[in-house]
Amino acid sequence: MSAFATASQPLIGAEGLTVNRPGTSEPVLRDVDFRIDPGEIVTVVGPNGSGKSSLIRALLGHMALAGGKVARRPSLRIGYVPQRVQIDTAIPMTVRRFLSLPRRVPDAAAAAALQRTGVPGLERRQLSQLSGGQFQRVLLARALLCEPHLLVLDEPTQGLDQPGIVAFYRLLEEVRRETGAAVLMVSHDLLVVMRSSDRVICLNGHVCCQGSPEDVSAAPEYRALFGTEGQDMLALYRHRHDHDHDQTGACLPGHGHDHGRDHHNHTPLRVQG
Ligand SMILES: Nc1ncnc2c1ncn2[C@@H]1O[C@H](COP(=O)(O)OP(=O)(O)OP(=O)(O)O)[C@@H](O)[C@H]1O
Numbered sequence: 001m002s003a004f005a006t007a008s009q010p011l012i013g014a015e016g017l018t019v020n021r022p023g024t025s026e027p028v029l030r031d032v033d034f035r036i037d038p039g040e041i042v043t044v045v046g047p048n049g050s051g052k053s054s055l056i057r058a059l060l061g062h063m064a065l066a067g068g069k070v071a072r073r074p075s076l077r078i079g080y081v082p083q084r085v086q087i088d089t090a091i092p093m094t095v096r097r098f099l100s101l102p103r104r105v106p107d108a109a110a111a112a113a114l115q116r117t118g119v120p121g122l123e124r125r126q127l128s129q130l131s132g133g134q135f136q137r138v139l140l141a142r143a144l145l146c147e148p149h150l151l152v153l154d155e156p157t158q159g160l161d162q163p164g165i166v167a168f169y170r171l172l173e174e175v176r177r178e179t180g181a182a183v184l185m186v187s188h189d190l191l192v193v194m195r196s197s198d199r200v201i202c203l204n205g206h207v208c209c210q211g212s213p214e215d216v217s218a219a220p221e222y223r224a225l226f227g228t229e230g231q232d233m234l235a236l237y238r239h240r241h242d243h244d245h246d247q248t249g250a251c252l253p254g255h256g257h258d259h260g261r262d263h264h265n266h267t268p269l270r271v272q273g
Contacts, residue, residue: 008037009073010035010036010037010071010073011036011037011038011072011073011076011149011150011182012034012035012036012059012070012071012072012073012076012150012184013034013035013070013071014032014033014034014035014058014059014068014069014070014071015033015068015069016031016032016033016067016068016069017029017031017032017033017034017055017058017059017065017067017068017069017070018030018031018032018065018066018067018068019051019054019055019058019063019064019065019066020066022063025066027066027205028049028051028054028205029051029054029055029058029203029205029206030205030206031067031068031206032055032068032203032206032207033207034055034059034201034207036150036182036184037182038149038180038182039176039180039181039182040182040183040198040199041172041173041176041182041183041185041196041197041198041199042182042183042184042185042197042198042199042200042201043184043185043186043187043193043196043197043199043200043201044056044184044185044186044187044200044201044203045186045187045188045190045193045200045201045202045203045226046202046203046204046208046225047204047225050203050204050205051203051204051205052154052186052203053083053154053186055203056152056154056184056186058070059152059184060078060080060152073149076149076150077146077147077148077149077150078146078148078149078150078151078152079142079143079144079145079146079148079150079151079152079181080143080151080152080153081136081139081140081142081143081151081152081153081154081156082154083154083155083158083186092126092128093126093127094123094124094125094126094127095114095122095123095124095125095126095127095130095138096110096123096124098127098138098142099113099114099123099138099141099142099145101142103145105145107123109145110123110141110145111123113141113142113144113145114137114138114141116141116144116175116178117137117138117140117141117144117171117175118137118167118171119134119137119138119141122134122138132159132160132164133160133164133167133168136156136157136160136168137168137171139156140153140156140171140172140175144175144179147179148179148181149181149182150181150182150183150184151172151175151181151182151183151184151185152184152185153172153183153184153185153186154185154186155185155186155187155188156168156172156185156187157169157187157189157192165189165192166192169189169192169195169196172185172196173196190226193213194213194217195213197213198212199211199212200212200213200216200217202216202219202221202222202225204225208221208222208224208225209221209222
């Protein structure tokens with residue numbers, strides 16, 4: 001269905017999006033249709049060089065389109081966590097100063113954002129002294145300062161260990177629950193992607209397949225790129241959670257349920273060319 005023809009307007013919709021490798025007429029993305037609705041968590045997966053960052057940059061208007069169109073809801077506020085943040089660690093910069101780039105924010109707002117992302121009181125710390133996990137949380141805090149309708153994160157957990165990755169995704173789910181912000185991200189962490197996303201888009205120069213994590217991980221197009229990794233991980237996760245808890249927290253056998261995932265938005269699998 002057209003992203004532009006539906007009754008509810010998406011936060012961002014794209015039709016026939018085509019993006020060329022900069023300075024060439026060689027497409028890195030061909031004819032991509034895309035939409036993200038309020039409150040959704042959508043993750044883009046795909047091999048290296050499959051055009052994930054290009055899709056994000058094109059949707060944000062940071063990259064020229066060779067074809068197609070992008071529509072953003074008027075007055076849409078986007079909090080963006082880019083893939084790479086170029087920080088010259090030779091130049092001293094405190095967390096507080098960083099949070100006021102590019103727009104100055106009041107102390108109370110900066111403190112609240114750091115509190116919200118689980119790193120309270122770091123204002124006076126130098127960026128160069130932060131751990132990878134703390135730095136990602138500071139980046140997220142900065143993105144939250146504009147009170148975004150949509151958070152866009154390009155590989156936000158790069159360099160984090162597995163507990164750090166899981167904790168970061170849990171934080172994103174909390175932020176979504178509290179603020180209602182939709183989340184669009186690029187990730188290679190298939191385990192947490194499968195656990196945390198409402199919808200997964202599998203990209204390889206075009207949309208190979210998209211849908212619920214269950215649908216995508218079972219799709220032949222996905223398996224051709226990733227093998228059975230997603231489905232195995234999903235099965236592992238389900239297996240671990242295929243029980244009920246009694247009042248004491250002990251596990252009881254019973255119908256499976258899926259912690260942390262929201263079932264309201266299972267888009268049927270749509271396979272494209
Ligand atoms: N500024 C640029 N100049 C030249 N080529 C570029 C540029 N940006 C991206 N590309 C090329 O476009 C293609 C898609 O790149 P993109 O960064 O979108 O992929 P990706 O899926 O995000 O990759 P990764 O998983 O490695 O981050 C790649 O072949 C890349 O080399």
